[in-house]
Amino acid sequence: MSGSLTIVGLGPARPDNLTWEAVKALQAAAADPHGWRAYGLAHARDLATEVAPGLHVRSLDYLYSLPGVDRPVAYADLAEMLTRRAFSDGHHVLYLVAGSPLFYNDAVLAIRRRCAALKAPVRLVHGMSFVDLVLDRVYWTGHGGLQLWSAWNVAHDGVDLDPRAPALLVQLGEFGRAGDALDEDRSPQMLGRLRDRLTTVYPPDHPVIVLFSSGPPDYSSDGRRLPLSQLAEVPVPVYSNLWVPAIDGPALEADLAPAGVRA
Amino acid sequence: MSRRPRHFLPPGPFPPQDPPEPDTECDVDVGNFDGPEPETEMVALAEEVDLGAVFRDRLFTGHHLDGPARRALQSRLGQALNAGQLELGADLLSAWADTWSLSAMVDDANDAWSEAPDGPALGVLVRAAEVVRLALGWETTPDGPWPWPDEASIRQAVGAVDPSQDVVIKRHPADGAERLAGVLGLSVVEGTPLELPAHRVIDPALLPSLRAELGAALADGSLAAVAFTGTPDATPAAALALGELYLEGGRAQEAVASCGLAGLLAPEVPGWSTLRSAAPSEDGAVDANTVLDAACEGALVPGPPGRIRRGQVDTVGALLWVGPHPPVWVAPVAVHVLRALDGQRSLGVLEAAMQAPPGALVEVAQELVRVGAALRV
Numbered sequence: 103m104s105g106s107l108t109i110v111g112l113g114p115a116r117p118d119n120l121t122w123e124a125v126k127a128l129q130a131a132a133a134d135p136h137g138w139r140a141y142g143l144a145h146a147r148d149l150a151t152e153v154a155p156g157l158h159v160r161s162l163d164y165l166y167s168l169p170g171v172d173r174p175v176a177y178a179d180l181a182e183m184l185t186r187r188a189f190s191d192g193h194h195v196l197y198l199v200a201g202s203p204l205f206y207n208d209a210v211l212a213i214r215r216r217c218a219a220l221k222a223p224v225r226l227v228h229g230m231s232f233v234d235l236v237l238d239r240v241y242w243t244g245h246g247g248l249q250l251w252s253a254w255n256v257a258h259d260g261v262d263l264d265p266r267a268p269a270l271l272v273q274l275g276e277f278g279r280a281g282d283a284l285d286e287d288r289s290p291q292m293l294g295r296l297r298d299r300l301t302t303v304y305p306p307d308h309p310v311i312v313l314f315s316s317g318p319p320d321y322s323s324d325g326r327r328l329p330l331s332q333l334a335e336v337p338v339p340v341y342s343n344l345w346v347p348a349i350d351g352p353a354l355e356a357d358l359a360p361a362g363v364r365a
Numbered sequence: 366m367s368r369r370p371r372h373f374l375p376p377g378p379f380p381p382q383d384p385p386e387p388d389t390e391c392d393v394d395v396g397n398f399d400g401p402e403p404e405t406e407m408v409a410l411a412e413e414v415d416l417g418a419v420f421r422d423r424l425f426t427g428h429h430l431d432g433p434a435r436r437a438l439q440s441r442l443g444q445a446l447n448a449g450q451l452e453l454g455a456d457l458l459s460a461w462a463d464t465w466s467l468s469a470m471v472d473d474a475n476d477a478w479s480e481a482p483d484g485p486a487l488g489v490l491v492r493a494a495e496v497v498r499l500a501l502g503w504e505t506t507p508d509g510p511w512p513w514p515d516e517a518s519i520r521q522a523v524g525a526v527d528p529s530q531d532v533v534i535k536r537h538p539a540d541g542a543e544r545l546a547g548v549l550g551l552s553v554v555e556g557t558p559l560e561l562p563a564h565r566v567i568d569p570a571l572l573p574s575l576r577a578e579l580g581a582a583l584a585d586g587s588l589a590a591v592a593f594t595g596t597p598d599a600t601p602a603a604a605l606a607l608g609e610l611y612l613e614g615g616r617a618q619e620a621v622a623s624c625g626l627a628g629l630l631a632p633e634v635p636g637w638s639t640l641r642s643a644a645p646s647e648d649g650a651v652d653a654n655t656v657l658d659a660a661c662e663g664a665l666v667p668g669p670p671g672r673i674r675r676g677q678v679d680t681v682g683a684l685l686w687v688g689p690h691p692p693v694w695v696a697p698v699a700v701h702v703l704r705a706l707d708g709q710r711s712l713g714v715l716e717a718a719m720q721a722p723p724g725a726l727v728e729v730a731q732e733l734v735r736v737g738a739a740l741r742v
Binding site: 179 | 577584601605
């Protein structure tokens with residue numbers, strides 16, 4: 103069998119954020135519908151078809167609604183299915199993911215590990231990560247490094263931050279270890295846990311910045327600077343992140359940067 | 366006097382399949398053109414009795430849905446609610462309300478389907494099948510949602526049978542031929558297989574173990590869909606396997622799930638909710654001088670189905686159109702107003718006759734106009 107498996111990162115939000123390599127991969131698949139089989143979630147499908155009209159993306163949304171199937175099991179099953187489709191059945195498989203395939207994507211991790219175990223090659227088409235968008239409302243100097251954690255890890259898994267380096271805590275709206283997102287109204291619960299954990303290391307008046315997207319169609323970056331003690335007082339959008347400047351770090355890193363201008 | 370043998374086709378949804386026309390254009394033997402007539406003898410040709418068509422023509426009709434089916438559903442609804450069977454009650458009420466739309470849609474659908482496979486017609490027939498099955502309390506056919514008549518109805522439909530010459534024709538492993546033969550005490554004879562796109566019918570217990578094979582076949586197009594002899598288990602392995610079948614089988618797999626094997630003939634079958642749309646309505650305000658007439662029927666019922674499912678049984682109004690429009694659930698007062706509209710008296714006159722508070726009737730009538738339940742005269 104002469105199939106292949108390509109994982110395409112679509113970038114964080116808008117077609118403008120797609121790489122040229124991703125656009126070419128999508129358009130090639132759209133031009134040869136019998137040669138390629140594309141799979142992805144609904145939002146990936148919408149984004150992909152903007153640059154590759156006619157591309158038939160088979161919807162994987164069902165994986166998130168199967169009773170009794172939690173995320174890790176679903177991701178393992180997806181990896182088994184896509185590698186089977188490519189390397190046993192001989193199809194050219196395109197798996198579309200939002201953002202970068204390499205940032206917080208357990209499904210991609212499962213696929214890569216399975217391909218390695220099968221000694222089967224997987225092609226990665228990199229995509230811009232959401233971190234690029236997030237960081238445009240802060241001034242990260244890079245001088246003290248950067249800690250990147252899921253907010254869940256800090257709030258629930260006992261991960262301790264090093265207060266000498268800035269930290270970016272992602273997915274404030276997450277309510278489960280497996281990455282399920284909660285609705286906006288339930289975010290204060292997570293924020294309260296996070297505040298309590300962080301105040302064991304940072305003073306209550308330590309500035310933090312909630313970073314989030316305005317959502318469709320512009321997906322512009324937004325931010326809200328507040329003292330750590332007030333973190334849980336206002337709900338945050340589902341896909342929000344938290345910037346925690348270092349104690350005694352560069353003053354610049356504690357500032358909220360103004361919104362950028364988009365062409 | 367002996368009668369012709371009869372070949373019974375099981376009850377089911379399949380449209381008639383005419384045998385291919387004999388090839389008459391070739392091989393004409395010119396030398397024998399003027400020769401003697403070939404010797405013929407009288408052969409008793411079997412009479413084909415398609416019980417699917419028989420029951421469709423009796424039950425999937427506007428007349429049946431508008432009358433006996435609606436009355437049966439109403440009776441069963443009362444029994445279900447009195448017995449505290451709220452889920453069943455909600456299904457029965459939904460079916461009862463749909464008899465209005467179906468009574469206007471089912472005859473055309475049946476005619477179209479009897480001519481050739483047709484997606485929209487199948488969508489209507491599937492909903493009619495659910496409604497008829499609920500009305501009569503029948504089981505389903507082995508392959509899907511179609512009503513399987515009870516024994517008495519089958520016997521009544523076929524009359525006396527002669528086991529020495531009558532047989533049941535089997536056209537598909539899941540067409541219920543053995544079941545019908547058991548009821549009638551006849552033997553089964555293999556007939557011309559149903560002309561269906563490539564598919565497999567499997568025991569649902571085998572789904573996880575056959576998953577890779579079935580997924581590959583659906584992906585490469587050698588299978589259009591997979592059907593089951595029962596309901597797959599509610600296990601994660603079965604759910605994931607089923608997910609892959611839908612992923613790779615696409616519309617045909619969905620059509621088989623909702624329509625049984627008949628879905629293979631019309632995979633683009635639309636869902637029932639998309640086959641109806643809101644009733645046409647008029648713009649503009651009404652006042653006390655406006656004269657309106659009812660454009661639909663109104664009924665008082667024990668609650669919208671969703672509310673009954675949640676355990677709340679309370680009287681609400683239902684606006685019901687004899688046309689392709691879904692019911693609208695309203696406050697009971699709207700039904701009282703609708704019933705008073707006669708196309709002759711103005712709203713002001715009606716308001717006085719009904720002793721309604723000033724302006725109240727106009728307000729309700731405005732809503733009825735907005736949803737297309739009332740029209741200006």
